[in-house]
Amino acid sequence: MSNAAVLTIENQSLAVRYDDVDGTFSLAEKSSAAVFVKNGKLAVTPATAKVQSVRDGVFGHGQCIRLTQADGGMASLELYSKLPFVLIRSTRHNPSNENIDLAQAVPATFTLDLGKPAGELRTMGTAGLTAPDKNPGSYLFLTCADPGTRRGVVAGWLTEDRGSGVLFSSVKDTAVAFKARIDYGHLQIPSGASAQLETLALGIFDDARRGEELYADAVKQQYKITLRPRTAAYCTWYAEQHGDAGDEQSTVALAQFAAKELKPFGLGVVQIDDEWQDSKHFNGPRRGFDRVRPDGPYAHGISPVAAGVDKAGLTFGLWWLPFGRNYQDPEYANRRDWFVQRTDGTPYDTAWGGTCLDLTHPEVQAQLARIAKLYRSWGVKYYKMDGLYTGAACEQIYVNDGYKDDHFGNNRPFHDPRKTNIEAYRDGLKLIRKNAGNDGFFSGCCIAQNMRELGAIGLVDSMRIGPDANGNLSSGPLRGSKFYFLNGRVWWNDPDPCLLRAAGSSLGGKAVTLDQARLTASWVAMAGQFFLISDWLPALPPERLDILKRTMLSHNATARPVDYFDNELPTTWLVTDTRQVVRRDVIGVFNQGTNALSLDYSSAKLGLDPAKTYYAFDFWSNSPAPSFQGDFKCAVPPTACRILAVRSMENHPVLVSTSRHVTQGMVDVTGEKWNAAAKTLTGVSGIVGNDPYELRVAGLDEDGKKWRLVSVRVSAKDQSAGVLITTKTPGPGENGWCRVGIDSKASRAVHWALEFAAE
Numbered sequence: 001m002s003n004a005a006v007l008t009i010e011n012q013s014l015a016v017r018y019d020d021v022d023g024t025f026s027l028a029e030k031s032s033a034a035v036f037v038k039n040g041k042l043a044v045t046p047a048t049a050k051v052q053s054v055r056d057g058v059f060g061h062g063q064c065i066r067l068t069q070a071d072g073g074m075a076s077l078e079l080y081s082k083l084p085f086v087l088i089r090s091t092r093h094n095p096s097n098e099n100i101d102l103a104q105a106v107p108a109t110f111t112l113d114l115g116k117p118a119g120e121l122r123t124m125g126t127a128g129l130t131a132p133d134k135n136p137g138s139y140l141f142l143t144c145a146d147p148g149t150r151r152g153v154v155a156g157w158l159t160e161d162r163g164s165g166v167l168f169s170s171v172k173d174t175a176v177a178f179k180a181r182i183d184y185g186h187l188q189i190p191s192g193a194s195a196q197l198e199t200l201a202l203g204i205f206d207d208a209r210r211g212e213e214l215y216a217d218a219v220k221q222q223y224k225i226t227l228r229p230r231t232a233a234y235c236t237w238y239a240e241q242h243g244d245a246g247d248e249q250s251t252v253a254l255a256q257f258a259a260k261e262l263k264p265f266g267l268g269v270v271q272i273d274d275e276w277q278d279s280k281h282f283n284g285p286r287r288g289f290d291r292v293r294p295d296g297p298y299a300h301g302i303s304p305v306a307a308g309v310d311k312a313g314l315t316f317g318l319w320w321l322p323f324g325r326n327y328q329d330p331e332y333a334n335r336r337d338w339f340v341q342r343t344d345g346t347p348y349d350t351a352w353g354g355t356c357l358d359l360t361h362p363e364v365q366a367q368l369a370r371i372a373k374l375y376r377s378w379g380v381k382y383y384k385m386d387g388l389y390t391g392a393a394c395e396q397i398y399v400n401d402g403y404k405d406d407h408f409g410n411n412r413p414f415h416d417p418r419k420t421n422i423e424a425y426r427d428g429l430k431l432i433r434k435n436a437g438n439d440g441f442f443s444g445c446c447i448a449q450n451m452r453e454l455g456a457i458g459l460v461d462s463m464r465i466g467p468d469a470n471g472n473l474s475s476g477p478l479r480g481s482k483f484y485f486l487n488g489r490v491w492w493n494d495p496d497p498c499l500l501r502a503a504g505s506s507l508g509g510k511a512v513t514l515d516q517a518r519l520t521a522s523w524v525a526m527a528g529q530f531f532l533i534s535d536w537l538p539a540l541p542p543e544r545l546d547i548l549k550r551t552m553l554s555h556n557a558t559a560r561p562v563d564y565f566d567n568e569l570p571t572t573w574l575v576t577d578t579r580q581v582v583r584r585d586v587i588g589v590f591n592q593g594t595n596a597l598s599l600d601y602s603s604a605k606l607g608l609d610p611a612k613t614y615y616a617f618d619f620w621s622n623s624p625a626p627s628f629q630g631d632f633k634c635a636v637p638p639t640a641c642r643i644l645a646v647r648s649m650e651n652h653p654v655l656v657s658t659s660r661h662v663t664q665g666m667v668d669v670t671g672e673k674w675n676a677a678a679k680t681l682t683g684v685s686g687i688v689g690n691d692p693y694e695l696r697v698a699g700l701d702e703d704g705k706k707w708r709l710v711s712v713r714v715s716a717k718d719q720s721a722g723v724l725i726t727t728k729t730p731g732p733g734e735n736g737w738c739r740v741g742i743d744s745k746a747s748r749a750v751h752w753a754l755e756f757a758a759e
Helices: 208-223 248-261 305-312 364-377 388-392 422-435 451-456 475-482 512-528 542-549 716-720
Strands: 006-010 014-019 026-029 035-042 048-056 060-068 074-080 086-093 100-112 122-125 129-130 143-144 152-156 164-172 173-191 192-196 200-205 232-235 266-273 288-292 315-320 354-356 380-384 441-444 462-464 493-494 557-563 573-578 586-593 597-602 615-617 623-629 631-636 640-648 652-656 668-677 678-687 695-700 707-714 722-730 737-743 748-758
Touching: 006 048, 006 060, 014 060, 014 074, 014 164, 026 200, 035 288, 060 305, 060 512, 060 631, 074 573, 086 152, 086 173, 100 200, 143 173, 152 164, 152 173, 152 208, 164 451, 173 192, 192 722, 200 208, 200 623, 232 748, 248 305, 266 380, 288 364, 305 315, 305 364, 354 388, 380 422, 380 615, 388 422, 388 451, 422 451, 422 678, 475 493, 475 512, 512 542, 512 573, 512 640, 542 557, 586 631, 615 652, 623 631, 631 640, 640 652, 652 668, 652 678, 668 737, 678 695, 695 748, 707 722, 707 737, 716 748, 737 748
Parallel strands: 232 266, 266 315, 315 380, 380 441, 441 462, 462 493
Antiparallel strands: 006 014, 014 026, 026 035, 035 100, 048 060, 060 074, 074 086, 086 192, 086 200, 100 173, 122 129, 122 143, 143 152, 152 200, 164 173, 557 573, 573 586, 586 640, 597 631, 615 623, 615 640, 652 695, 668 678, 678 748, 695 737, 707 748, 722 737
């Protein structure tokens, strides 16, 4: 505390100052002392303000400036060791003699100072990249950054336990101002009771992309999220043949084909979609989710088909809408109390999603538990759950990106009036998990229907982050880019299926060129997001099937959009793998437009060392690209991509690329090592049986030094297993490069060694 009117706390990253006279707070970066938040106001008029020690169950010990109102309301500014955010918490107290029904709360407002006028800054949120005064509002998070430096402020709701957090930006006197609001719908605070509101995290970062990633890490800590492993999945919905839900024969045949052709490359799930279930159409899909249609595609039940998929070695998945029914359906004639009511007393019916179930009603809970157990008995282990917004009793406002007034809370209190809309929604998901089994994979769908579905964080394994793609090649990348930092932390981003089907096939329907097929699949692979396919696989031409083989397997490296704060739809991604001694980098350049794209980036902006010279190998053209230092230049034709593995010069031969996957070594190579004494490059490659494999090595002609490949070999165990290794003739323009082929009839980890001689 510097004087009687000013209270201060600090940690390794931030310093917080509260002025007890004018009731404002400010935040400064610890390293530079630069103040980046000014004129902050909390929704508390304090009678007392003091510095206290605090202990959080997630983040441990820290310090806080705690403000207490005379009526019992509280607010706090909290700092914890190693957490690069200040946490803003509020408690609302009800001192009256009547209950309070709280619809909204604004815990904090503040002004940003990034040393630039608002016109030179950009905000990134669920509405995408916008000018600060053009942002309609963002759910969950909002970032304000300088595109030239990426320096920026990240604000995000750490919790969404009972409310739906939104953030708004505006411009006042050339400065950007933020307002943090929580929408509750109905938060009942009884007379004399208190309610803790949602927690806001706020910090500044030299690279605001990293700040968003650290924010997602904090959310992961808060909810103790352990992601269930994901594999690529097939969905029947968009298929040219056997679309919608597929049918008994085609689904098993598809599983058998996929197990043979694509399982070794990463496909693990076959999921059937809408139209398997019983009942009639009233408002959107049929909703008899506890039984199959007697005249439908699975008249003999789901279990035999699930068993057939399981026999093929794949996981069976099922689509359903857990929280919506049709009040018009005769089976609910005497169950009207199962549904949420609008304020006028009518059933809360929504566009397509149907009528919102009251998830606090014991009989509704019993039905959900029964269906979840039923699906498990059928053999379902992958649950695609659509229309999740109905669980929060809110409107469908498809397509929802930026904030839209959805009149959240335009319903009467639930059967259990103590529950808020988000709380009821989260309780419903927890109930399904309890009865479906902890090993089941929950695929949520989709926040584009209403962003209130973000309240599912910590309760689903993947989430559709955009609308139905329907052949729109940019829809998934547009949403998957702005939410990239959530992927692999709070859930797996699901951008909807890639489209690979060829024109001129007997299947008809939408089709894409070979370049477009590579574009859509390569983007998902590079971004590391949830890989889905919905083309009828047995009919794909061999070159299209090969695209899947090179993209379906997920990497676990770090993937970031380079031009995140420059372009609404980023064109360039860098994937970096530092999990081993050898660092690997792959640059993906994606041109979604109809004109040619030319890029010229500094190596530093990409995330590479500007002092180093880099070799490059273009995966889809199967050829080396020009080496570069300091600046990276790239040209891409319309609706196409280039995937370039890059590796710095090391004064000896280095492995730049492999043929198995577009990440060119990240998913398949371990233990690469150069032995200077023996002049030998060694490593281990995970190879798929009967899939020809190639090593692409550069550095044979570097800084006047010459190397010559003199021998290649695999381990004795690999030799005895029939593994073959051969040298290949370099192509035109491949001076300084060599290629080595490895062939194995069985999938295995092959130990290889390449011996060189200096000339």
